[in-house]
Amino acid sequence: MKKENIKIKYRLLNDKELSELKEEFTQFLIIQGIHNDEWTELNKNDPKKALQIVAVFSDTVLEKSYSKVKYLEYKSKSFFSVFEIGDHSSKVLKISTTTESINLAEKNNIEQNILSNNIKIQRGEKKHNKERGMEIHQLIFQGCSFSSEETWSHINKLINHHID
DSSP states (O other): OOOTTOOOSSOOOOHHHHHHTHHHHHHHHHHTTOOHHHHHHHHHHOHHHHHHHHHHHHHHHHHHHHHHOOEEEEEOSSEEEEEEEOSSEEEEEEEEEOOTTOOTTSHHHHHHHTTSTTEEEEEEEEEOSSOHHHHHHHHHHTTOEEOOHHHHHHHHHHHHHHHO
């Protein structure tokens, strides 16, 4: 099915995600007044409408998931950042390097090299330009993954201990 003219806020859940949420989707359809036979018929005769229903479900699931996100992180060989996502702004701790010998994708390398002249540390806070869920969606789309308060606190303490 093509996604043209489908109204969606975030993205369509993929087949694997939908399969894992089969019970929730069935409940969603029932709440919408659509039972199994009607869903089968709708898929067959009006796939565009069926896809729009999947889009609404996808947005509902992602909105609920994003509302629980408090921390995200981005890792690469030369760059590590961890975000603390607030309601109206996000704080970020960024660590970067220009040397090939330091791999920031591994947290122990951050600890071992925090005082190196090859490490650059930045802190920042950015007001959200979009609603919170869209900010989180954009960061995930750009390669961020879920993180934890423990990671945020660890990196923050590491920076405070060695820099301030």
